[in-house]
Amino acid sequence: MKSSDSEFIKDFFENCLAIDLGEGAKLRLKSLFNKLRKDNRVITIQDFGAGSKKLGNERKISTILKTSSSKGKYGKLLYQMVKHYQFKNCLEFGTSLGVGTNYLALGNSYANITTIEACESTRNIALENFASFNNVKSEHSTFDEFLSSRASASKSSARENDDAYDFVFIDGHHDGDALINYLEKLKPLTNANTIYVLDDIRWSDSMLKAWDKIVKSGEFEVIDLFRVGVVKMRD
Ligand SMILES: C[S@@+](CC[C@H](N)C(=O)[O-])C[C@H]1O[C@@H](n2cnc3c(N)ncnc32)[C@H](O)[C@@H]1O
Numbered sequence: 013m014k015s016s017d018s019e020f021i022k023d024f025f026e027n028c029l030a031i032d033l034g035e036g037a038k039l040r041l042k043s044l045f046n047k048l049r050k051d052n053r054v055i056t057i058q059d060f061g062a063g064s065k066k067l068g069n070e071r072k073i074s075t076i077l078k079t080s081s082s083k084g085k086y087g088k089l090l091y092q093m094v095k096h097y098q099f100k101n102c103l104e105f106g107t108s109l110g111v112g113t114n115y116l117a118l119g120n121s122y123a124n125i126t127t128i129e130a131c132e133s134t135r136n137i138a139l140e141n142f143a144s145f146n147n148v149k150s151e152h153s154t155f156d157e158f159l160s161s162r163a164s165a166s167k168s169s170a171r172e173n174d175d176a177y178d179f180v181f182i183d184g185h186h187d188g189d190a191l192i193n194y195l196e197k198l199k200p201l202t203n204a205n206t207i208y209v210l211d212d213i214r215w216s217d218s219m220l221k222a223w224d225k226i227v228k229s230g231e232f233e234v235i236d237l238f239r240v241g242v243v244k245m246r247d
Pocket of ligand 1: 060105109110112128131134155183184
């Protein structure tokens with residue numbers, strides 16, 4: 013920590029990251045992971061993002077768990093954030109099997125969580141993993157379709173009402189230009205206090221370039237956790 017660090021950054025490291033998973037959450041996650049680790053069903057993936065570096069389109073559920081899900085400290089980070097900041101409306105771009113969504117839903121049962129997934133076969137598996145939550149809404153859509161539908165649905169900006177997303181997790185379509193574009197289009201749907209988690213900021217040159225641009229823009233307070241970036245609009 014440097015003396016120039018803001019209250020937001022100080023609080024994030026000192027308080028948010030100090031939160032532990034509750035016993036109930038640990039049990040629920042353990043059972044989710046046990047189930048998915050043993051799941052040998054193979055599904056055909058339709059790719060709407062930047063593709064996988066190593067996998068073909070026929071994928072075992074247990075392999076998707078290993079390669080494309082928020083686990084360990086990254087899953088815990090989502091739980092810590094949703095619990096610490098008590099977000100009202102969370103948006104996740106990229107549901108996959110719904111592992112990250114589970115961490116969010118377990119962190120705060122009062123948060124409304126909307127999660128977007130374009131690949132139907134993947135989303136169908138995620139739906140199995142949301143059965144016990146009533147605060148998760150899964151949408152079958154590309155990120156662009158979702159943004160366009162929201163833009164045309166709301167005449168007044170979400171910033172002016174209670175619908176604004178105060179937490180956004182962008183975890184799909186790992187392309188730098190797309191990321192910048194999503195951040196721009198999300199502006200009318202978010203508010204001044206929205207916190208974004210951007211995954212895989214070092215996944216490719218284009219993602220790193222986009223991360224650099226975000227940092228240098230001066231628009232955001234930024235926390236670089238190496239794999240993920242956490243950003244919040246400057247006051
Ligand atoms: C890394 S996985 C998400 C992992 C999940 N957020 C978690 O924390 O467990 C990325 C997902 O984003 C989806 N995706 C990629 N590009 C997309 C797009 N343009 N629109 C909608 N979904 C997309 C993929 O199908 C994939 O399931």
